[in-house]
Amino acid sequence: MILLLCDYGLSGPYLGEVTAVIKRLAPRAEVINLFPDLPRGDINAAAVLLAAVTADYPPDTVLFCVVDPGVGTFNDRPTILRIAERWYVGPDNGIFDLVAGRAGCSECEEIVWRPARISRSFHGRDLYAPVCAGLADGRLPETMRREWRRLHVLEDDPRVVVYIDGFGNAFTGVRARTLPQGCSLRCGSHDAIRQAGTFADVPRGGAFWYENSSGLAEIAVNQGSAAEQLNIKVGDRVEIIFPAANAGDR
Amino acid sequence: MILLLCDYGLSGPYLGEVTAVIKRLAPRAEVINLFPDLPRGDINAAAVLLAAVTADYPPDTVLFCVVDPGVGTFNDRPTILRIAERWYVGPDNGIFDLVAGRAGCSECEEIVWRPARISRSFHGRDLYAPVCAGLADGRLPETMRREWRRLHVLEDDPRVVVYIDGFGNAFTGVRARTLPQGCSLRCGSHDAIRQAGTFADVPRGGAFWYENSSGLAEIAVNQGSAAEQLNIKVGDRVEIIFPAANAGDR
Amino acid sequence: MILLLCDYGLSGPYLGEVTAVIKRLAPRAEVINLFPDLPRGDINAAAVLLAAVTADYPPDTVLFCVVDPGVGTFNDRPTILRIAERWYVGPDNGIFDLVAGRAGCSECEEIVWRPARISRSFHGRDLYAPVCAGLADGRLPETMRREWRRLHVLEDDPRVVVYIDGFGNAFTGVRARTLPQGCSLRCGSHDAIRQAGTFADVPRGGAFWYENSSGLAEIAVNQGSAAEQLNIKVGDRVEIIFPAANAGDR
Structure with a gap:
C-alpha cells in the first residue's frame, strides 16, 4: 500500500x-x-x-x-x-x-x-x-x-495550529496525551478553550478542544467552524493554560 | 464495490x-x-x-x-x-x-x-x-x-434545494417525475423557472429546470451558474407553479 | 489504464x-x-x-x-x-x-x-x-x-493562460520549447517576466517563467502565487518579448 x-x-x-x-x-x-x-x-x-x-x-x-x-x-x-x-x-x-x-x-x-x-x-x-x-x-x-540527523530546530509537539480541516476544526501540533488533563488552550480570539471528550459533550456552537482521531489536540466548535468563529489560521500560536490546583492542594 | x-x-x-x-x-x-x-x-x-x-x-x-x-x-x-x-x-x-x-x-x-x-x-x-x-x-x-422506523418527520420529495454542484446547478429535493409536466419552479430570486429538456434547449445564460442525471429536478443556467445568477443556496425553498389549464379545459 | x-x-x-x-x-x-x-x-x-x-x-x-x-x-x-x-x-x-x-x-x-x-x-x-x-x-x-478535420480555428501554442493551479502558477498555452531562449513574457500586471530554470533559481517572491513539468511555459512566483501577485486569470493574453539581438549581430 x-x-x-x-x-x-x-x-x-x-x-x-x-x-x-x-x-x-x-x-x-x-x-x-x-x-x-x-x-x-x-x-x-x-x-x-x-x-x-x-x-x-x-x-x-x-x-x-x-x-x-x-x-x-x-x-x-x-x-x-x-x-x-x-x-x-x-x-x-x-x-x-x-x-x-x-x-x-x-x-x-x-x-x-x-x-x-x-x-x-x-x-x-x-x-x-x-x-x-x-x-x-x-x-x-x-x-x-x-x-540521519534532525535538520531543523523543530520542537516536538509545537504549540501552533498546523491544519484547518474542511469543517473548520483547527489541528494543533500538540499530541493531546502530552497535555495535562483539564488544561485549557488560548488560541485565536478565545482566551480559554476548555477540554471536552467530543462534539456531543458541548452545546451547539460551543468551542472546546479534544483529542482528535489522529491523537492531536484539536480546537473545534460543535456544529460550527472553529476557524471562523475563533478567527484561527494555520501558524497561529497555541498557549496552554494549566488547570488551577484543586482546593485540597492550597 | x-x-x-x-x-x-x-x-x-x-x-x-x-x-x-x-x-x-x-x-x-x-x-x-x-x-x-x-x-x-x-x-x-x-x-x-x-x-x-x-x-x-x-x-x-x-x-x-x-x-x-x-x-x-x-x-x-x-x-x-x-x-x-x-x-x-x-x-x-x-x-x-x-x-x-x-x-x-x-x-x-x-x-x-x-x-x-x-x-x-x-x-x-x-x-x-x-x-x-x-x-x-x-x-x-x-x-x-x-x-426500522422512519426517525424524522421528513416529507418525501422535499421542496428545498439540497445541493449546489461545482457548475452552480441547484439540485432540488424533488424527483422530476413527480412534478406535473410543464410546471415552473419559484426559487431564489426567480419567480418562474420554466422546464426544458436539457441545457442546449435554452439560450446561453437562460435559466431553466430539467430532470438531472440523478432524476431530481435541477435548476440550471445554460453555460452559467444558477446559484450565483439566481442567488440560490442549499436549504432554499422551492415552490411549484402549476401549469395553467389549457384552453379546452376552461 | x-x-x-x-x-x-x-x-x-x-x-x-x-x-x-x-x-x-x-x-x-x-x-x-x-x-x-x-x-x-x-x-x-x-x-x-x-x-x-x-x-x-x-x-x-x-x-x-x-x-x-x-x-x-x-x-x-x-x-x-x-x-x-x-x-x-x-x-x-x-x-x-x-x-x-x-x-x-x-x-x-x-x-x-x-x-x-x-x-x-x-x-x-x-x-x-x-x-x-x-x-x-x-x-x-x-x-x-x-x-477527421480540425473543427475550430484554434491556433497551436495559443498565447493565452489556460490554467491556474492550486499554487497559483499560470500555465500558458505555449510549449516552452517553441519559445526563443531568453525571451520574456508579458502577462497580467507584469511587463516582462523573465525566464528561469526553476523555482529555486529565483529569489523568494520573484516572478519568472519556466518550462513546467508538462512542457508548457508557466508563469510562477517562487513561494508565492503568480495568479494573485500578477493578477492573472484563465484566458488572459500572453505576449512574447523577444530577447534583444546580441552585440555581434548589430
Whole structure:
C-alpha cells in the first residue's frame, strides 16, 4: 500500500500523474491519497501531520511524503527512512524530523538514483513516485547509507495550529496525551478553550478542544467552524493554560 | 464495490483514512468516492441525495453513508439496511428515511459490534469502514435485528434545494417525475423557472429546470451558474407553479 | 489504464459515477483522475492541456476527455481518436484539435452506439464511460469511420493562460520549447517576466517563467502565487518579448 501525503492539493494533474507513474511501474500496488492538501510549503505542519497520521500503518507500507518549498533543487536530499518497518520517502528538509526523532531513527538512505528524464519542478512524479513503486514491489533504488540527523530546530509537539480541516476544526501540533488533563488552550480570539471528550459533550456552537482521531489536540466548535468563529489560521500560536490546583492542594 | 457518500469533503485525511482501513481489511474491494461532499451535517439533504444517486447499483454493492451531526455519540444507532439487495451502512439519524421508506423497508440490523479502539470523533473510519469491508467480503458484523422506523418527520420529495454542484446547478429535493409536466419552479430570486429538456434547449445564460442525471429536478443556467445568477443556496425553498389549464379545459 | 480528464471538478457525484460505471463494466481497469478540473466549458484550454499532459502514456491507454459546453446534444459528435496507439474518447468539439493536429491524425471513429438509457445531461457517465470501459477490455463500440478535420480555428501554442493551479502558477498555452531562449513574457500586471530554470533559481517572491513539468511555459512566483501577485486569470493574453539581438549581430 502506497499512501500519498503532499501539499499539491486535489486540483490539476499532479496527484493523477503521481498515481499513474506508480501504477505503470507497480500495477498491483494500492495507491491512496492519504493527505493531499498539507499546508503548502509548510515544513513544520508537514512534520507534525505526517507523524500523526502515519503511525498506525503496518510494515512495508510506503509513504510518499512531499512538501518541498525548495522545488527543483536537490539541496534537500531525497531520502528513504525505515521507521517501524514502514518506508518514508521524500525530501529530507525537516518533514521527517518528528516521525524519525520520536522513533529514535539514526540512519537513512539517501536516494542516489536519478531517472533518465527529470523535470525541474516535479520530483514527486519523476523521482519519488518511481522510488515508491519500486519499494512497493520490494526493489530498493540505488542509495547511499548515511547518518540521519534532525535538520531543523523543530520542537516536538509545537504549540501552533498546523491544519484547518474542511469543517473548520483547527489541528494543533500538540499530541493531546502530552497535555495535562483539564488544561485549557488560548488560541485565536478565545482566551480559554476548555477540554471536552467530543462534539456531543458541548452545546451547539460551543468551542472546546479534544483529542482528535489522529491523537492531536484539536480546537473545534460543535456544529460550527472553529476557524471562523475563533478567527484561527494555520501558524497561529497555541498557549496552554494549566488547570488551577484543586482546593485540597492550597 | 464499496461506494463512499459522506460530508467529509475531499480535503484532509478523512477519505484517505476510510479508504485505507477498508483496503487493509478487504484488499480486493473496489472503493469509490461516490459523493464526498454532501452538505455538511444536513440530514435532509443527505436523505434525498443518497436515495437519488444509489438507486441503480447492483446487488451486494456496499454504501458507506456517513453524515453525522451528532459526532461521537451512538445516540444515532449504527445501522445496516438491506435494500434492493444492496447494503446501506451508517448512523440511523434520518439519512436513510427516504431510501428505506420508498423501498418499504421494515427491518434493519443495528450494529452491536464495537472495535477494540475507537476514536471519539471518527466513527466513519473506526466503525463503519470495517463493517463495510466485512460486508464486501461477505461477513456480517454482530448485529441486532430490529424494526426500522422512519426517525424524522421528513416529507418525501422535499421542496428545498439540497445541493449546489461545482457548475452552480441547484439540485432540488424533488424527483422530476413527480412534478406535473410543464410546471415552473419559484426559487431564489426567480419567480418562474420554466422546464426544458436539457441545457442546449435554452439560450446561453437562460435559466431553466430539467430532470438531472440523478432524476431530481435541477435548476440550471445554460453555460452559467444558477446559484450565483439566481442567488440560490442549499436549504432554499422551492415552490411549484402549476401549469395553467389549457384552453379546452376552461 | 483509463485516465479521466474533464471539467466536472472533484465535488458532487460526477467523477464517482463515471468511475463506478467503468469499474462495473471493466473491473480490472485502473481508473485515474488525471485532470479533474479543466477550466469549465473552455475548449481552447482543454485542447492545450489534453495535448500537454497525455503525450507520454503508453499504447492502449484510454483517455476519457470530456469538456462539453453543448451539454445534452450530439451536435459535437462522440468520437474516438487513435493517436500514438492511445485511445482518445470524447465529444469532437475542438478539444482534440491540438493533439490530433500535431499527430497528423487524419481519420477518426464516430461513436454510433447509444446506450439503452441515456440522460440528457451526463453523456460522460452514460455514453463515454461505457465506451472507455469497452476499449480498456479490447472491445470497440459500433462506430463509423470518417475523415477527421480540425473543427475550430484554434491556433497551436495559443498565447493565452489556460490554467491556474492550486499554487497559483499560470500555465500558458505555449510549449516552452517553441519559445526563443531568453525571451520574456508579458502577462497580467507584469511587463516582462523573465525566464528561469526553476523555482529555486529565483529569489523568494520573484516572478519568472519556466518550462513546467508538462512542457508548457508557466508563469510562477517562487513561494508565492503568480495568479494573485500578477493578477492573472484563465484566458488572459500572453505576449512574447523577444530577447534583444546580441552585440555581434548589430
